[in-house]
Amino acid sequence: MPTFAELVAARALPQYRRMTRTSDPALEELRSLIGARHVLTGTDMPPWSRDWAGHTEWQPRAVLQPADAQEVAAILRLANGCGLPVVPVSGNTNLVKATHANGTLMLSLARLNAIREIRPEARIAVVEAGVIVEALQHAAEAHDLLFPLSFGARGSAMVGGVLSTNAGGANVLRYGNTRDLCLGLEVVTPTGEVMNLMSALHKNNAGYDLRHLMIGAEGTLGIITAAVFKLFPRVRAHATAMVAVPSVGVALQLLNRLQDDTGGAVEAFEYMPRSFLDALLQRFPDIRPPFAERHAVNVLVELGARAPRDVTPGADGELPVVTQLEAVLAAGYEAGEVLDATVAQNAAQRAEIWARREASAQILRMRSPVVENDIAVATDRMEVLLERIETVSRAIDPGVENTGVAHLGDGNLHYVGWPSRDDPALCRAIQEAVEAEVIALGGSFSAEHGIGLSKRPAMAAHKDPVALATMRAIKAALDPNGILNPGKVLPDL
Amino acid sequence: MPTFAELVAARALPQYRRMTRTSDPALEELRSLIGARHVLTGTDMPPWSRDWAGHTEWQPRAVLQPADAQEVAAILRLANGCGLPVVPVSGNTNLVKATHANGTLMLSLARLNAIREIRPEARIAVVEAGVIVEALQHAAEAHDLLFPLSFGARGSAMVGGVLSTNAGGANVLRYGNTRDLCLGLEVVTPTGEVMNLMSALHKNNAGYDLRHLMIGAEGTLGIITAAVFKLFPRVRAHATAMVAVPSVGVALQLLNRLQDDTGGAVEAFEYMPRSFLDALLQRFPDIRPPFAERHAVNVLVELGARAPRDVTPGADGELPVVTQLEAVLAAGYEAGEVLDATVAQNAAQRAEIWARREASAQILRMRSPVVENDIAVATDRMEVLLERIETVSRAIDPGVENTGVAHLGDGNLHYVGWPSRDDPALCRAIQEAVEAEVIALGGSFSAEHGIGLSKRPAMAAHKDPVALATMRAIKAALDPNGILNPGKVLPDL
Numbered sequence: 005m006p007t008f009a010e011l012v013a014a015r016a017l018p019q020y021r022r023m024t025r026t027s028d029p030a031l032e033e034l035r036s037l038i039g040a041r042h043v044l045t046g047t048d049m050p051p052w053s054r055d056w057a058g059h060t061e062w063q064p065r066a067v068l069q070p071a072d073a074q075e076v077a078a079i080l081r082l083a084n085g086c087g088l089p090v091v092p093v094s095g096n097t098n099l100v101k102a103t104h105a106n107g108t109l110m111l112s113l114a115r116l117n118a119i120r121e122i123r124p125e126a127r128i129a130v131v132e133a134g135v136i137v138e139a140l141q142h143a144a145e146a147h148d149l150l151f152p153l154s155f156g157a158r159g160s161a162m163v164g165g166v167l168s169t170n171a172g173g174a175n176v177l178r179y180g181n182t183r184d185l186c187l188g189l190e191v192v193t194p195t196g197e198v199m200n201l202m203s204a205l206h207k208n209n210a211g212y213d214l215r216h217l218m219i220g221a222e223g224t225l226g227i228i229t230a231a232v233f234k235l236f237p238r239v240r241a242h243a244t245a246m247v248a249v250p251s252v253g254v255a256l257q258l259l260n261r262l263q264d265d266t267g268g269a270v271e272a273f274e275y276m277p278r279s280f281l282d283a284l285l286q287r288f289p290d291i292r293p294p295f296a297e298r299h300a301v302n303v304l305v306e307l308g309a310r311a312p313r314d315v316t317p318g319a320d321g322e323l324p325v326v327t328q329l330e331a332v333l334a335a336g337y338e339a340g341e342v343l344d345a346t347v348a349q350n351a352a353q354r355a356e357i358w359a360r361r362e363a364s365a366q367i368l369r370m371r372s373p374v375v376e377n378d379i380a381v382a383t384d385r386m387e388v389l390l391e392r393i394e395t396v397s398r399a400i401d402p403g404v405e406n407t408g409v410a411h412l413g414d415g416n417l418h419y420v421g422w423p424s425r426d427d428p429a430l431c432r433a434i435q436e437a438v439e440a441e442v443i444a445l446g447g448s449f450s451a452e453h454g455i456g457l458s459k460r461p462a463m464a465a466h467k468d469p470v471a472l473a474t475m476r477a478i479k480a481a482l483d484p485n486g487i488l489n490p491g492k493v494l495p496d497l
Numbered sequence: 498m499p500t501f502a503e504l505v506a507a508r509a510l511p512q513y514r515r516m517t518r519t520s521d522p523a524l525e526e527l528r529s530l531i532g533a534r535h536v537l538t539g540t541d542m543p544p545w546s547r548d549w550a551g552h553t554e555w556q557p558r559a560v561l562q563p564a565d566a567q568e569v570a571a572i573l574r575l576a577n578g579c580g581l582p583v584v585p586v587s588g589n590t591n592l593v594k595a596t597h598a599n600g601t602l603m604l605s606l607a608r609l610n611a612i613r614e615i616r617p618e619a620r621i622a623v624v625e626a627g628v629i630v631e632a633l634q635h636a637a638e639a640h641d642l643l644f645p646l647s648f649g650a651r652g653s654a655m656v657g658g659v660l661s662t663n664a665g666g667a668n669v670l671r672y673g674n675t676r677d678l679c680l681g682l683e684v685v686t687p688t689g690e691v692m693n694l695m696s697a698l699h700k701n702n703a704g705y706d707l708r709h710l711m712i713g714a715e716g717t718l719g720i721i722t723a724a725v726f727k728l729f730p731r732v733r734a735h736a737t738a739m740v741a742v743p744s745v746g747v748a749l750q751l752l753n754r755l756q757d758d759t760g761g762a763v764e765a766f767e768y769m770p771r772s773f774l775d776a777l778l779q780r781f782p783d784i785r786p787p788f789a790e791r792h793a794v795n796v797l798v799e800l801g802a803r804a805p806r807d808v809t810p811g812a813d814g815e816l817p818v819v820t821q822l823e824a825v826l827a828a829g830y831e832a833g834e835v836l837d838a839t840v841a842q843n844a845a846q847r848a849e850i851w852a853r854r855e856a857s858a859q860i861l862r863m864r865s866p867v868v869e870n871d872i873a874v875a876t877d878r879m880e881v882l883l884e885r886i887e888t889v890s891r892a893i894d895p896g897v898e899n900t901g902v903a904h905l906g907d908g909n910l911h912y913v914g915w916p917s918r919d920d921p922a923l924c925r926a927i928q929e930a931v932e933a934e935v936i937a938l939g940g941s942f943s944a945e946h947g948i949g950l951s952k953r954p955a956m957a958a959h960k961d962p963v964a965l966a967t968m969r970a971i972k973a974a975l976d977p978n979g980i981l982n983p984g985k986v987l988p989d990l
Contacts, residue, residue, distance in 0.1 A: 123875070123877055125749055125750070125753065125876065125877040126875045126876045126877035126878075126908075127753070127876075128875065169702065170702050170706075172700050172702075176699060176700060177699075181699075181700065183706070183709075184677070193963060193967065197963045197966075198963065199961060199963040199964050199967065200961045200963070200964070201961065201964060202939070203875075203939060203940070203941060204875035204939065205873045205874070205875065205908060205940065205941050205944070206669060206670075206674075206873070206876075206906075206907040206908060206909070207665050207669060207674060207873045207904075207907050207908070207909045207941070207944040207945045208873055208941040208943075208944060209662065209663050209665075209713055209941075209943050209944065209945055209946065209947045209948070210941050210942060210943045210948065210952075210955075210956065210960060211713075211948060211956060211960060211964070211965070211968050211986055211987070212710060212713065212714055212718070212968045212971060212986075213663075213676070213709050213710065213712065213713050214964055214967055214968070216676075216706050216709030216710065217705060217706065217709065217710050217971075219706065220702055220704075220705070220706050221705055225705070236761075237756055237757045237760075237761065256618055257618070260618065260620070263730055264730045264803065264804075264805075265804055265805060265806075266804055267730075267760065267762065267802065267803040267804040267807070268729075268730065268803065269760065309760070310757065310760040310761060311757075311758055311759055311760040312757075312758060313758075313821075314760070328806075380698045380699070380700045380701060381698070382616070382619045382621065382696075382697035382698065383618065383619045383620075383699075384616055384618040384619035385619075411700075413699075414699040414700050415619075415698060415699060415700070416699070416700045446695070446696060446697065447696070447698065448696060448698050448700070448701040448702075448703050449703060450701075450702050450703045451698070451700040451701060451702065452700045452702055453702065454702045455702070455703065455704060459703075462703075463703065463704060467703060467704060468692060468693045468694065470686060470690045470691065470692040470693070471692050471693070471694060471704070471707055472704070473690075474686065474692065474707055474975060475704050475705045475707070477974040477975060478705060478971060478974060478975070480974065481970040481971060481973065481974035482967060482970060482971070493704055493705075494704070
């Protein structure tokens with residue numbers, strides 16, 4: 005819900021008020037298609053008039069709230085016929101201005117919010133695009149199953165959005181990205197036809213894989229209206245530890261040994277450098293430091309036990325999954341590969357360990373100016389990437405402070421740099437230097453947040469030009485009038 | 498190597514001999530691009546002049562064997578400029594006439610056969626398209642790692658082909674299809690440009706996922722020249738059993754319980770109906786039947802243990818992974834869900850269990866006429882599918898004998914029907930009736946073999962028309978002159 009101040013701010017926008025006063029034939033037509041009360045204008049629009057972080061505002065022409073895929077299709081047929089741009093939106097939690105919609109129609113999927121069915125024997129869920137991620141998690145839990153996708157915005161992010169951005173999170177290591185969880189899709193094409201790819205199949209080699217083309221396309225090739233997801237056996241218990249190791253390279257060895265020794269039970273492997281923990285303790289003095297000594301390389305390790313034998317307490321009263329984690333860490337300690345470790349003995353200690361990691365959203369944005377990069381390299385390149393970031397950023401600004409957190413098991417670094425002075429050119433130079441090192445190491449300038457408007461310069465600079473041309477050809481072929489989420493993902497020619 | 502009889506047969510083709518005698522300016526140009534000895538004509542071509550099963554023969558204009566992606570690109574630039582059709586081929590083991598190339602150029606990837614690198618810490622392999630699947634398996638084993646993709650033709654199938662067809666096999670249940678194993682690709686576009694998607698990243702949301710579009714496109718959208726694959730910790734021991742259960746529905750319950758109790762360690766779950774075992778024992782009287790009694794529903798179950806604790810013999814001398822399997826089966830026996838079970842106690846017994854399953858290629862093709870369908874449904878629809886197949890096929894031909902084997906954990910049935918008389922119209926009617934039931938249950942008419950030429954009628958009849966139109970638009974956009982593997986995958990308009 006918007007605050008009162010936000011509502012006032014929205015009302016004060018003059019261009020918008022003019023619009024609602026004049027007759028708008030396109031809006032009249034849209035009202036007849038989906039009902040007048042589902043065509044929002046004026047003060048009803050503010051929740052869709054800004055991005056999640058509140059950094060950007062815009063003024064949609066109207067916000068449409070269709071009831072189902074057929075109404076979505078009717079809207080797109082009209083929009084395509086008239087050349088009206090349409091920006092789809094579900095939970096609106098993205099971080100790259102992917103729903104920026106100044107003067108255009110916005111199409112909200114919020115009313116397509118049915119969990120159509122959960123089929124526990126087949127371990128699948130059939131859901132509509134407006135279902136909130138957390139609601140799907142709960143629905144799976146009711147059948148003693150797991151929908152593993154999870155991240156900070158799970159309470160407001162919706163299925164359509166997480167598919168359109170191929171959302172990741174902290175347990176991609178074990179379960180994959182959103183695209184790996186999706187078996188089937190229903191998509192409305194830019195020309196307003198409903199495409200039925202709603203299969204619940206683990207094998208289906210019948211032509212081009214349009215499902216994967218639509219996933220991650222950020223609503224520029226079609227509007228996802230429903231999906232079939234895989235569900236998993238639930239995790240019965242966790243074993244969670246904070247571990248200090250001599251280097252990021254040794255951390256990767258530890259990860260591989262844990263995967264080997266547990267048969268692939270690692271659910272999270274999250275890197276926190278000393279600089280991050282220092283900032284954390286400075287900002288929240290009541291947080292306990294993980295170790296008596298400060299270490300350069302700290303890792304949150306979590307195993308997830310699904311088999312009953314791993315969660316039946318042994319003679320010592322301890323869960324076997326915890327004993328297993330302790331054994332690997334003890335061996336690492338003997339070998340000098342683990343400098344220190346604390347293993348959670350109960351839920352409160354586990355929560356404390358996770359609280360440090362989850363404070364990253366606040367910590368990494370607590371200072372300004374800030375340079376942020378959501379980047380990825382192969383796991384065996386992370387150590388050299390961190391070294392090079394240190395070198396190139398200090399060459400530009402000797403006073404820069406570098407920090408961040410990483411989903412180390414995926415090679416995904418959320419880099420943060422705090423430059424020594426507030427100078428946009430300096431910030432840009434650091435950002436670009438970091439990106440250049442990522443590219444030189446075969447990495448990605450957008451690991452899990454996508455492109456939207458924000459990352460188009462990086463697309464233009466670093467994406468393989470043949471791949472870019474191929475993407476443009478596909479966009480032109482599927483959306484010849486360029487009505488769907490125009491200006492997003494693809495940089496201008 | 499072709500047999501003498503095959504060489505004679507190829508030499509006897511009159512049209513071919515005329516071609517080699519006349520001068521062919523396009524071939525001269527191709528010789529200058531990649532060297533005359535890599536442009537094969539005449540009697541050098543037979544290995545590429547027929548499909549794997551020997552059912553179909555054709556006459557290529559020439560077979561080109563470029564050395565690298567740059568030469569592939571040069572060939573495609575020339576072919577695109579002149580409108581010359583090009584059919585890519587690697588191991589040529591497909592089952593759907595996907596390399597049929599009458600009068601066209603064939604482009605063999607066999608010389609692009611380097612395993613460029615194995616990076617054990619990052620658990621990736623970087624390979625070229627002509628690498629044989631088994632060679633990659635061995636290269637991974639040398640690093641104590643697993644490349645899991647495996648199927649009957651692994652000794653001749655090549656990486657480029659398995660990517661182009663998104664090959665499956667018996668362990669998709671645990672490791673996924675080929676697309677799930679692939680992190681990056683190098684692709685030459687139909688217009689002869691090299692597209693570099695060779696990342697080794699677990700997260701990379703930088704624009705449309707062209708990798709998944711190329712995988713499974715059967716060489717109609719681009720030619721895959723190299724790839725990055727995931728590798729896995731090796732399996733240290735297997736526990737393998739033959740199990741008889743009262744019904745396919747109970748088999749699915751058993752699978753789910755095994756997954757829950759072992760934390761997802763099921764590597765294979767293969768269904769063999771009584772009709773299959775009867776045919777097997779009739780054809781090979783020296784094979785021991787799995788059980789003293791004959792049961793309607795038999796399943797090969799295999800667990801793969803990766804953790805050391807599961808392969809360290811217990812006090813009874815048995816591997817814990819075997820004890821675990823026996824415990825689930827014993828509980829099932831008590832509950833009436835398992836009718837009989839034999840657990841392999843050594844490698845020879847495991848081999849005997851697998852030999853029954855692997856004889857399916859011979860068993861299912863030993864009689865003629867035969868109706869074959871490679872189909873998939875959601876796992877919880879398999880039982881009803883099998884019932885409906887029985888009903889509809891017998892309505893058409895009361896004397897038909899239905900059998901098959903299934904990757905039950907994936908919902909993938911290799912259906913075989915032996916009609917009572919040799920009548921092509923009857924065979925077609927049974928095939929189409931089976932397909933119609935699959936479609937009615939939300940299934941796929943091509944689970945893992947792809948489309949090629951063979952399955953185009955099913956594509957025309959059953960694929961969502963909006964999806965088909967979208968595929969056609971993509972094909973036209975990326976291959977405007979229609980030179981790449983023309984006529985495959987997409988049915989005629």
